[in-house]
Amino acid sequence: MFFVDTLETEGLGNRSYLAGGPEAAVVVDPPRDADRVLAAAAARGVRVAYVVETHIHNDYVTGGLELARLTGARYLVPAAARVAFERIPVADGDTVTVDAGLVLRALATPGHTPHHTSYVLAEDGREVAAFTGGSLLIGSVGRPDLVEPHLTEELARAQHASAHRLAAELDDAVRVLPTHGFGSFCSSSQAEGDATTIGAERRSNEALTLDADTFVARVLAGLEDVPAYYAHMGPVNASGPAPVDLTPPRIADPAEIADRLAAGEWVVDLRNRAAFSQGHVAGTLNFEAEGKLATYLAWLIPWGKPVSLLADSPEQLAAAQRELVRVGIDRPASAATGDPASWVRAGDTLRSFPRADFAALAKRAGEVVVLDVRRDSERAQGYVRGSVHIPVHALRGRLDEVPAGTVWVHCAGGMRAAIAASLLDAAGREVVAVDDGFESARAAGLTVETADGR
Numbered sequence: 001m002f003f004v005d006t007l008e009t010e011g012l013g014n015r016s017y018l019a020g021g022p023e024a025a026v027v028v029d030p031p032r033d034a035d036r037v038l039a040a041a042a043a044r045g046v047r048v049a050y051v052v053e054t055h056i057h058n059d060y061v062t063g064g065l066e067l068a069r070l071t072g073a074r075y076l077v078p079a080a081a082r083v084a085f086e087r088i089p090v091a092d093g094d095t096v097t098v099d100a101g102l103v104l105r106a107l108a109t110p111g112h113t114p115h116h117t118s119y120v121l122a123e124d125g126r127e128v129a130a131f132t133g134g135s136l137l138i139g140s141v142g143r144p145d146l147v148e149p150h151l152t153e154e155l156a157r158a159q160h161a162s163a164h165r166l167a168a169e170l171d172d173a174v175r176v177l178p179t180h181g182f183g184s185f186c187s188s189s190q191a192e193g194d195a196t197t198i199g200a201e202r203r204s205n206e207a208l209t210l211d212a213d214t215f216v217a218r219v220l221a222g223l224e225d226v227p228a229y230y231a232h233m234g235p236v237n238a239s240g241p242a243p244v245d246l247t248p249p250r251i252a253d254p255a256e257i258a259d260r261l262a263a264g265e266w267v268v269d270l271r272n273r274a275a276f277s278q279g280h281v282a283g284t285l286n287f288e289a290e291g292k293l294a295t296y297l298a299w300l301i302p303w304g305k306p307v308s309l310l311a312d313s314p315e316q317l318a319a320a321q322r323e324l325v326r327v328g329i330d331r332p333a334s335a336a337t338g339d340p341a342s343w344v345r346a347g348d349t350l351r352s353f354p355r356a357d358f359a360a361l362a363k364r365a366g367e368v369v370v371l372d373v374r375r376d377s378e379r380a381q382g383y384v385r386g387s388v389h390i391p392v393h394a395l396r397g398r399l400d401e402v403p404a405g406t407v408w409v410h411c412a413g414g415m416r417a418a419i420a421a422s423l424l425d426a427a428g429r430e431v432v433a434v435d436d437g438f439e440s441a442r443a444a445g446l447t448v449e450t451a452d453g454r
Contacts, residue, residue, distance in 0.1 A: 001021070002019065002020065002021055002099075002102055002121065002123045002128065003019065003020065003021075003044065004017055004018070004019040004121075004129055004175075004177065005017065005018040005019070005040055005044065006177075007030075007031065007036055007037065007040060008182075009031050009060070009326065010182075010183075011292055011293060011294050011295065011323050011326075012059060012060055012183075012184060012292075012294055012295060012326060012327070013180065013181070013182045013183025013184030013185070013186075013187070014029075014031075014059070014060065014179055014180055014182065014184050014186075015029075015177070015178070015179055015182060016028060016029050016030050016031050016037070016179070017029070017131060017177055018037060018040050018041060018044070018046075018048075019098070019121060019129065019131075020044070020046050020049075020098055020099050020102065021046075021098065021099030021100060021101065021102050022046070022099065022100075023046060023047060023099055023100075024046055024047050024048075024049040024098055024099040025041060025044065025046040025047070025048055025049065025050075025098065025099070026048075026049065026050040026051070026052060026096075026098045026104055026119075026121075027041075027048055027050070027051045027052070027064075027067060027073070028052050028054065028119060028131040028133075028177075028179070029052075029053060029054055029057070029062070029064075029131075029133060029179040030051060030062060030063040030064050030067050031060070031062075031063050031326060032060065032061045032062060032063040032066075032241065032244055032325055032326045033063060033244060033246070033322050033325060033326065034063035034066050034067040034070060034244075037063065037067055038067075038070065038071070041071075047071070048067065048071040048073045049073055049074065049098060049099075050073055050074050050075075050076060050096055050098060050104070051064045051067050051068045051071075051073045051074070051075050051076070052064075052075075052076040052077075052090070052104070052119055052131075053076070053077045053078070053081075054078075054116060054117055054118060054119070054131065054132070054133025054134065054135070054179060055078065055081065055112060055113040055115060055116040055117065055133055055134060056077075056081050056083070056113060056115070056234055056237050056238055057233060057234070057237055058113075058146040058147075058186065058230045058233050058234050059180070059184060059185060059186045059227070059230055059233060059327075060233060060326050060327055061233060061236050061237060061241045061325070061326060061327065061328050062237050062241060063241070063244075064077075065085060065087075065240050065241060066241065066243050066244070074088050074096070075087045075088060076088050076089075076090040076096070076106075077089065077090065078090055078091075078106075078115040078116070078117040079091045079115075080114065080115035081113075081115045081238070082238060083237075083238050083239075083240070084238060084239045084240055085239075085240035090106045090117060091106065091108075092106060092107060092108035092117070093105070093106065093107075094106045098121075101123055101124045102121065102122070102123055103121070103122045104119050104120070104121055104122075105119065105120045105122065106118075106119055107119070107120055107130075107165070107166070107169070108162075109132065109133075109135035109136070109162035109163075109165065109166065110155070110158040110162060111134075111135055111141065111142065111144055111155050111156070111158040111159030111160075111161075111162045111163075112133065112134030112135060112141070112142030112143065112144065112146070112155070112159065112180075112186070113134070113146070113147055113155075114147065114151070114155065114158075116133060116134060116135055116142075116162070117133075118130055118131060118132045118133060118135050118136075118162075118166065119131045120170065120174075127170055127171065127174050128174060128175065129174060129175040129177055130166060130170055130174055130175065130176055130177065130198070131177050131178075131179075132166065132176055132177065132178045132179075133178060133179045133180070134178070134179060134180045134186055135159065135162050135163065135166070135178070136162070136163050136166050136176055136178065136201060136205065136207065137178040137180055137181035137187055138176070138178065138181050138193045138194075138195075138196045138201075139181075139189075139193060139196075139201070139204060139205055140181055140187050140188055140189045140190070140205065140206075140207075141159045141160075141163060141187075141188055141205075141207050141219070142159070142178075142180050142181075142186050142187060142188065143185075143186055143187065143188045143223065143226075144156040144158070144159055144188070144219065145223050145226065146186070146226060146230060146234075152220065152223075153216060153220065156215075156216045156219045156220060157212055157216055159188075159207060159219070160207050160212045160215050160216065161212075163201075163205065163207035163208055164207075164208065166198065167198055167201070167202050167208050170198045171198065171199075172197060172198050172199025172202065173197060173198070173199065174197060174198045175195070175196075175197055176196045176197060176198060176200075176201055182194075183292075185226070185227050185230075185295070188219050188222060188223065189219075189222055206218065222377070224375055224376060224377055225375070225376075225391065225393065225394075227295060227298065227299040227393070228298075228299050228300075228303070228393070229298035229299055229303065229327055229328070232303055232328055233327070233328065236328055242330075244325045244330065245330065245331060246318070246321055246322060246325065248314070248317070248318070248335070249308075249309070249317075249321070249331065249332040249333070249334055249335040250334050250335070251334065251335060251336060252308060252334035252335065252336050253336075254342070254343055254344050254345040254346075254348075255345060256334060257281060257308065257310075257334075257336065257343055257344075258344075258345055258348075260306070260308055260333065260334065261281070261282075261283040261284070264305075265305060265306045265307070265308065265333065266285060266301055266305055266306070266307045266308070267281065267283065267284045267285070267307075267308045267309075267310065268284065268285050268286075268287050268297060268307055268308070268309055268310065269281070269284045269285065269286050269287075269310045269340075269422075270287065270288065270289040270293070270309055270310060270311045270312070270316055270317070270320050271286070271288070271289075271310070271311070271312050271316075271340075272288055272290065273286060273288055273355070273414060273415065273418035273433065273435065274355065274435070275312075275340075276418065276422065277352060277353055277354070277355050277418070277421070277433055278352055279340050279341075279350035279351070279352050280340060280350055280351055280352070280422075281310070281340065281343050281344055281350065281351070282348075282350075282351045282426070283426045284310065284422070284426070285419070285422045285423060285426060286418050286419060286421070286422035287419060288415060288418065289311065289316050289319060289320050289323075291415040292415070293320060293323050293324070294323045294324055294326055294327045294329075295327075296392070296393070296416070296419060297324065297329070298324075298327040298328070298329060299393045300392070300393060300396055300419070301329075306333035307329060307332055307333060308332055308333050308334040308335060308336075309321075309332045309334075309335045309336075310335070310336050310337070310340070310343060311335065311336075311337045312337065312338075313337055313338075314337055316337070317335055317337055351425060353421060353425055353430075353431050353432065353433065354432050354433070355432070355433045355434075355435045356408070356432050356433070356434055356435070356436075357434065357435065357436040357440065357444070358410070358434060358436045358438075358440045358441045358443075358444040358446060359440070359444040359445075361384075361408050361410075361432075361434055361441075361444070361446065362444040362445040362446050364408070365386075365445075365446060365447075366386070368405060368406050368407070368408050368432075369388060369402065369403045369404075369405045369406065369407045369408065370384050370386060370387040370388065370407075370408050370409075370410070371387065371388050371389075371390065371402060371407050371408070371409040371410070371420065371424075372384065372387045372388065372389045372390075372410060372411075373390060373391055373392040373395060373409060373410070373411050373416050373417060373419075373420040374389075374391065374392075374411050374412055374416070374438075375391055376391065378412060378438075379451070380450065380451040381450065382438075382441075382442075382448045382449065382450050383448065383449060383450075384410075384441055384446050384447070384448060385446070385447040385448070385449050388401070388402065388403065390402070392411065392416040392419055392420050395420050395423055395424075396423060399423070399424070399427050399429075402424070402429070405430075406430040406431070406432065407424055407429055407430065407431045407432070408431075408432045408434055409421050409424065409431060409432070409433060409434060410434035410436070410438065410441075411438070412437065412438045413436075413437050413438070414433070414434070414435040414436065414437075417433050417434055417435065418433055418435070420433075421433035
């Protein structure tokens with residue numbers, strides 16, 4: 001009897017898979033912290049015989065090369081992918097036997113990338129699961145715009161064709177197991193749901209219900225900004241990522257923290273946004289460890305700039321290190337844990353700023369600057385009249401566009417507003433972080449308009 005275990009990388013909205021039989025298994029699109037995969041295989045009591053990549057990833061650093069080295073597994077990578085390391089090139093129709101009665105077949109599904117390959121698992125000749133990577137997702141498909149701008153429309157059409165190929169060749173009962181689509185920015189749109197099959201997608205996925213021209217037009221119209229760090233992930237993966245080092249970073253004292261800030265380095269406070277607002281080292285930035293830390297820190301930080309981490313505890317620090325190596329932020333320059341009062345030099349004081357809700361903002365409407373840091377698509381669904389719009393990922397380079405005065409900054413729920421508030425606070429602005437769900441804005445008495453003026 002075959003098994004499929006899912007390894008969630010929730011912060012990035014991705015999944016990896018360990019699938020196999022009683023003795024051996026294959027790993028699909030492994031995370032960079034390969035020890036998670038080794039632990040899952042050990043729990044199953046199976047040997048990792050194969051490691052396969054559906055494509056050269058643009059949103060995270062793969063652990064495939066290191067996992068293959070550690071286990072002796074055969075490393076399968078699409079033949080058309082240009083890489084600088086030894087691997088077994090896999091082409092459409094190639095098969096490998098994972099365990100007795102378990103066969104994995106490669107199926108070319110270009111679209112997310114030109115070389116994208118899905119893998120279909122068959123047990124005793126019956127196909128049971130399709131690992132679709134960034135091809136067919138739950139209610140969506142992978143973005144076609146992450147390779148080259150001039151290829152975007154061509155790849156969108158390829159996505160449509162690949163989805164139809166999967167639907168044509170596989171039975172309705174076959175499970176669809178994508179890598180992206182659980183909050184990942186690699187998905188062309190976000191969909192509800194946690195599990196699906198070919199049959200379910202045939203009925204609901206626009207790639208399978210719309211004609212090619214209509215589908216392509218909708219996909220292209222819905223594409224939003226690409227996280228800036230994506231530009232670095234593909235080259236790292238193609239060259240062969242180095243093994244990770246998750247040992248604790250060196251501990252910085254208050255003088256070193258101050259020196260690093262003075263040198264223009266980033267010092268990131270991982271504590272929750274309420275604690276940060278109540279007291280933090282001046283100049284530090286708040287990226288909550290429990291939020292989408294890797295996505296937003298990697299998106300906003302100038303690539304390669306040293307980063308130091310401040311955390312509640314060694315455990316929070318270790319979890320953050322693990323998350324950051326997945327996007328190529330390999331070693332913190334330094335770190336500190338504990339009480340923020342111990343992070344400042346004698347005689348220095350912690351900074352703070354207030355938090356509020358939309359009801360409090362409604363009482364100040366027209367008197368203060370309202371800054372909306374959501375994405376374009378979110379703002380199109382409704383925005384506070386008179387608010388300034390700068391998406392959080394663009395704010396660092398556009399601080400001079402924020403009007404003078406106290407800035408009340410909001411997003412959809414509070415996390416991105418906290419990041420933006422810390423950026424403004426570090427720049428010396430007076431700021432109030434709106435820590436509230438945007439659905440409360442209208443009920444609070446604020447005038448909410450939509451892009452078409454309604």
